[in-house]
Amino acid sequence: MRETTGRSGISAARRPEERRAGGDEAVRRSSLGLSVALLVQYALGLVVNLYVTVPARDQGGGVLAAAGRAMANGPAALAVHAGLGLLLLLGSIILVVRAVADRVGFFVVTSVVSLLAVLGAAGSGAAFVNNGQDGGSLTMGLLTAVALLCQLINLFRLSAPHRGSGQPMR
Numbered sequence: 001m002r003e004t005t006g007r008s009g010i011s012a013a014r015r016p017e018e019r020r021a022g023g024d025e026a027v028r029r030s031s032l033g034l035s036v037a038l039l040v041q042y043a044l045g046l047v048v049n050l051y052v053t054v055p056a057r058d059q060g061g062g063v064l065a066a067a068g069r070a071m072a073n074g075p076a077a078l079a080v081h082a083g084l085g086l087l088l089l090l091g092s093i094i095l096v097v098r099a100v101a102d103r104v105g106f107f108v109v110t111s112v113v114s115l116l117a118v119l120g121a122a123g124s125g126a127a128f129v130n131n132g133q134d135g136g137s138l139t140m141g142l143l144t145a146v147a148l149l150c151q152l153i154n155l156f157r158l159s160a161p162h163r164g165s166g167q168p169m170r
Contacts, residue, residue, distance in 0.1 A: 024158055027107050030095040031154040037088055038148040044081040049137050052077050054129055066126035085122055092118045114150035117143040
């Protein structure tokens with residue numbers, strides 16, 4: 001067994017087959033980045049909800065059409081909101097891949113739930129662009145909160161004290 005020391009200075013004994021580039025650090029960084037992006041997205045969503053009227057020409061069509069129209073036709077806050085939503089979707093997929101590669105069931109579950117919440121928020125946003133009903137906006141905000149909660153849980157778990165055996169808590 002080899003002993004490795006991370007940035008935190010805490011040693012963790014790991015077998016060579018358990019050592020991978022990234023590992024918990026990749027999940028931690030991804031969760032932090034997604035947390036910040038989700039907060040920015042939430043704030044943009046509030047701005048869009050309060051100050052932006054979705055053009056009537058953008059209503060109708062499917063999810064991809066709604067996202068494309070929102071980004072192409074504006075208004076600017078709506079375009080930025082839709083673009084960041086797509087980046088959040090991509091980041092959420094990458095986090096699931098990293099969690100699966102890290103082989104820690106806890107992070108796989110929280111990351112998948114977060115991804116599903118982001119997907120649901122995107123679908124609700126598209127529904128809001130399509131029909132303008134307030135329920136779509138509310139659902140989008142609530143699902144964003146679920147995704148953020150999952151990321152915060154990941155960060156909390158990754159910052160938890162290590163057990164006496166030298167193995168990180170999982």
